Amino acid sequence: MRKMQQELDSVVGNVRLPSMNDRTKLVYTDATQTEVFRYRGSAPLTVPHKALRDTKLQGFRIQAGTVVLNNLYSVHMDPGYWGDPETFRPERFINHDGSFRKDERVIPFGKGRRSCLGESLARMTTFLLFSSLMQHFTFSLDPAIPVTNTDGKMGFTLSPPEFKVFAQARL
Numbered sequence: 001m002r003k004m005q006q007e008l009d010s011v012v013g014n015v016r017l018p019s020m021n022d023r024t025k026l027v028y029t030d031a032t033q034t035e036v037f038r039y040r041g042s043a044p045l046t047v048p049h050k051a052l053r054d055t056k057l058q059g060f061r062i063q064a065g066t067v068v069l070n071n072l073y074s075v076h077m078d079p080g081y082w083g084d085p086e087t088f089r090p091e092r093f094i095n096h097d098g099s100f101r102k103d104e105r106v107i108p109f110g111k112g113r114r115s116c117l118g119e120s121l122a123r124m125t126t127f128l129l130f131s132s133l134m135q136h137f138t139f140s141l142d143p144a145i146p147v148t149n150t151d152g153k154m155g156f157t158l159s160p161p162e163f164k165v166f167a168q169a170r171l
């Protein structure tokens with residue numbers, strides 16, 4: 001949060017809100033949002049799809065008509081690829097030269113022809129909301145209600161456990 005706030009202060013300042021034009025310069029903020037999408041994306045599974053024909057995938061036979069859901073969570077949490085998937089580490093999306101590192105293994109909106117129709121809109125709105133909140137407030141947890149479990153609650157979507165935060169105005 002502090003690193004994002006430093007970045008927002010220097011790139012955006014405090015007299016206007018962040019805009020999409022700032023995004024390429026807000027590398028740490030972008031990397032943090034990407035890490036949120038990877039670490040606890042709100043859609044761990046895709047919507048159900050149906051195999052149109054008999055298919056063989058990674059040694060598994062999938063019969064035509066089988067309902068298939070893709071496990072995005074397993075892609076985001078693959079220790080063989082990420083090394084330390086359970087560590088929240090935005091730096092994994094930043095190159096040595098300080099630029100943003102896009103990673104094809106981050107697929108919070110699914111992949112392919114039936115991926116999320118609202119992806120561009122969702123990426124824009126989450127970025128603008130997230131960066132504006134970080135610009136305006138410093139968040140802290142209520143020490144009386146410690147968060148002991150960050151796994152989230154799994155319904156069809158993944159939602160946060162009960163939590164209480166204080167938002168202190170910075171501007």
Ligand code: HEM
Nearest residue numbers: 042043045046047108109110111114115116117118121122
């Ligand atoms: C952060 C917000 C969002 C996330 C993480 C998200 C994620 C997803 C995922 C994982 C899928 C399933 C893709 C697949 O089956 O392969 C999906 C499908 C879909 N999403 Fe989103 N979504 C978000 C916001 C939105 C918004 C804002 C809209 C509409 C304005 C939207 C509209 C749709 C539609 C219509 C589908 C079905 C696409 C199809 O089956 O062809 N989503 N979304």
